[in-house]
Amino acid sequence: MSWDEFLWHVDHRLGMYVGRPRYERAFSAVTGFDLARGRDELAAFQAWMSARHRGSSLAFWSLVLTETFGEGATEDRLASDDDHKRAISHLCRVLREFLGQQASTASQR
Numbered sequence: 001m002s003w004d005e006f007l008w009h010v011d012h013r014l015g016m017y018v019g020r021p022r023y024e025r026a027f028s029a030v031t032g033f034d035l036a037r038g039r040d041e042l043a044a045f046q047a048w049m050s051a052r053h054r055g056s057s058l059a060f061w062s063l064v065l066t067e068t069f070g071e072g073a074t075e076d077r078l079a080s081d082d083d084h085k086r087a088i089s090h091l092c093r094v095l096r097e098f099l100g101q102q103a104s105t106a107s108q109r
Contacts, residue, residue, distance in 0.1 A: 001033075003033075003041075003095070003096075003099050004096070004099075006033050007030075007095055007096060008092075010026050010030065010088065010091075010092055011088060011089055011092040014029070014088060017029065021081075021084060021085065021088060022078075022084050023061075023065075023075065023078055023084050023087040023088055023091070024061075024075060026087075026088040026091055026092075027060075027061040027064075030042070030091065030095065041099075041102075042060070044098075045060055045095065045098050046059070046060045048098050049064075049094070049098075050063070053066070061091070062074070064087065064090055064091045064094060065077065065078075065087060067090060067094065068086055068090040069083075069087075
């Protein structure tokens with residue numbers, strides 16, 4: 001399964017795989033998928049997200065929350081199903097952006 005297909009399932013059908021769709025379950029699924037692929041793509045994503053946030057040392061999942069809800073956002077901010085859905089969708093969107101840039105860079109080599 002490709003990242004693109006996997007992210008579609010996370011964004012649209014997460015509940016089918018993990019029960020109630022929750023942000024922490026989404027980033028756990030993303031982490032598990034990365035580990036199963038054995039390519040450590042999330043390490044590069046972490047560096048990319050850190051650079052995007054002026055060298056922040058926060059984990060990528062926390063930076064995604066900051067982008068979604070503003071500075072200081074934490075998982076406690078996710079009060080409703082809609083908040084979780086917004087955070088999950090943003091996680092998938094930024095991962096797609098990152099993977100697209102990686103593919104573009106690789107094809108230019």
